[in-house]
Amino acid sequence: VMGDGAPAGEYTGRLRGASARSMAKSESGPRFHPKYGKHGTSGLTATVEPGENVLEPFDLEPAPPRRRRR
Numbered sequence: 001v002m003g004d005g006a007p008a009g010e011y012t013g014r015l016r017g018a019s020a021r022s023m024a025k026s027e028s029g030p031r032f033h034p035k036y037g038k039h040g041t042s043g044l045t046a047t048v049e050p051g052e053n054v055l056e057p058f059d060l061e062p063a064p065p066r067r068r069r070r
Contacts, residue, residue, distance in 0.1 A: 006048045013044040031063035 015036040035041040046055050 005053075008048050008050045011046045011048065012039050012042065013046070014039050014042045015044075033061040033063050036060065 015032060036044065044058055048055075
């Protein structure tokens with residue numbers, strides 16, 4: 001559809017829907033590194049060019065190993 005999608009430009013992003021802390025502590029799903037919860041530390045960027053774009057998927061790091069409580 002013409003006009004559908006993002007305007008051309010540089011974009012930064014973050015993972016949304018759960019806090020960075022809960023992403024790192026999730027018991028029920030993938031655990032992603034907490035850095036992905038903030039624009040300033042996520043490193044998630046994309047360039048949208050005029051016309052049709054095919055963007056590569058992001059390669060996400062897992063959360064660091066949990067420290068065992070004693």
